[in-house]
Amino acid sequence: MNLQIIMWGIGVIEALVLSPVLPGIINKVKAFFAGRKGPSVFQLYYDIIKLMKKRAVRSTTAGALFTIAPMTALITSVLMLILLPFAGKASPLGFAGDILLFLYLGGLGRVLTVCGAMDTGSSFEGMGASRECQFAILTEGTFMAVAGALMLMTRSFSLGGMLNFITTSDYNRYGIILVLLAVAMFVVVLTECCRLPVDDPDTHLELTMIHEAMILDNSGDELGIIHYAASLKMWILLSVEAMMILPADMNPVILLLTETLTVLFGSILIGTIESVTARYRFLKVPQFLVGSTALAFIAMFLLSLLQIQGA
């Protein structure tokens, strides 16, 4: 038990320390596919350190919301992180229904980012904010559907119970359901983390941006915080994905290690997807997101069948 809580603590610290490596890995993979050398995987660390040494420049039209948005994004991300059950140990802060707190902490961070963007009065940031909200509504649905399926499967309402349910012997029974949920969840990861095929983090074209458009006015340490919070969010969502599909009945040390490797593998997968597909037209994105929600509903349907059969 002691070992588990120590490993849980290590899991949290690991996320805080290692998360900026994820965008680095993605860029390395993309560079590999393009036949380039690419920047170091630690580039985001350098960028964040550089930015933290700088002062933020604020537009004269921006008000208080713009100022508090970056820090809110960071704080909500950290709170989401410590709700997660690393290494098979439910978070000490966990409670029944904490999944909703988890989801809407993310929502709170987003609302503040959107308000901060609108606060600048820039038409680009307004467009970015509008797109972010539109897609967020749809991913929220997907996430809730995945959570619903997990609740049905585990009969639990806390993240600890829902994500630590699967054991090594369960794959025969729940394999196909886990695949469906993993795919749906991965779409959530791609959308929430502003990756292709929904958003293009590398573009310089303001008119096509979503997340990048919202932070066009941010600079200096505030931009550094935003970059860090974004990478942390990616680590958190990939961790949810990892915990969902990995068996919880392993040795905590090995489990944490496997979770970490799965998260890193997730970033390689994102990099690969970004290298071989073009970005979707905006009109297609809702179809993509609703399609992923449908996968979660199919998973729920299959679960019901299983339970009827089991009963």
Added chain:
Amino acid sequence: MNEFLFCTNHTFFARQAVPLHDFPVFRSLLLREVPNHEVAAFFAVPEQDEFFLYAALLNPEKHGLDVCSTKVGKSYPALTPELPALSWFERELFEQYRIEPIGHPRLKPLRFQSALNGTDNQRPEAGAAQYFTMQGTSVHEVAVGPVHAGVIELGHFRFQCMGEDVYSLEIELGYQHRGIEKMLEHGPDKKSAFLAETAAGDSSIAASLCYHRILEAAQDIRIPARAQALRQAALELERIANHIGDSGALSGDVAFLPTASYCGRIRGDFLNITAELSGNRFGRNYIATGGVRYDVSDDTAGKLLAKVNAGEKELMNALDLMFDEPSVLDRFENTGTVSEETARQIGMTGMAARASGLKRDLRISLGSPEFPEHLRQCASGRTGDVLARAAIRRDELEDSLAIVKKILSALPEGKCSENHADSVVLPADSMIFSLEEAWRGMLVHAAVTDSNGKFLRYKIIDPSFHNWGGLEMALRDQQISDFPICNKSFNLSYCGHDL
């Protein structure tokens, strides 16, 4: 009196020979001819308080141009309401000489300069123009530029949007105006060739060809076959490098990385081939009066041919990646469509017009004998969307590569340049039109000489001048997020337009 004077490309003719009509006759001639013929030039030459208006229309049947003129004062009834193709030309008259086309629906100067004939030294303030606006609670306006992210020239784009949908796009240019036409007046002198060449850096070879052919026409120089072939190779290499760059950029704009990265490198390879041939990656200063400045040895030609072959193979692989990728095709297809009818009405030219299904290619319509007949890009049935403009680049690349390979494998013997006099005297009181199919389309240099045989007026009409309006039309009812790929699919020149 004839309705038009027929002239061939690169030929001097006396200004007196151009039929001078009364304005109503001139107007009715244009109303009859412009809908079916490309307008190569429409410009004014001042004479005391009046202005000669010259209109030159392409005559593809006879492989030349039809020219006519009229005389107007400070204003005349605008032709744009009936002939949208003349809209930007009339705005240019207003800008350069403050001639007011009365009834022009969107009259404002194209660039921000004082009048060319010195009658009005008041320079309009850059960007202070009136824009088309819409009213309503759900309408919002998005202003992009003139300073952009990335390495892009200056230009302002004003969108009227309903949510993500674009109702109207208005393009405001002129920020790059350097006054090239004004500087070329009283030439030709030592600077003239360089000025004419730098009108648009990515079309250096086409521009210097236009300029030097004017000087050659003045001296009646016949260009050696070898020089002709080398010029052709250089022009096609320019087209190849630009088309490769654009294909890669289109791919990059939809975030499809492989083709974007490969094309970026392969474009460099072809620029280097151009450099090996001409001494400069963009072919600057390669074309000279009488031929080309540097000859190429058989050994070098062989090496270049091998490089072209190697580059072609890699290029086709890179393009296949893009055209075989459904997610890319989905973005390109039905995006930014300009119908054939619209393209004809607003007078689009070159590659973009061909992508809309218009058979407009000077290499064919001016019937230059040195061009092979097998240019396939004039194939009809093009759809006018981004996909058509991407696909036509691939077809033109294949054609141009074939031409370059053919030239390099069998260069005519002989010298690469004809002797010519150092100081050129142009025919006095004459005019000449010098046209080339640059990679974007019809590039026109028109020179009018004074009684001393010096340039009285040197008019440059970049293909972009005709096509910026096409981009405005392409964005109607599109998603604003698709603007970048529409823009890239035209890839028009700002400095070529702003001069």
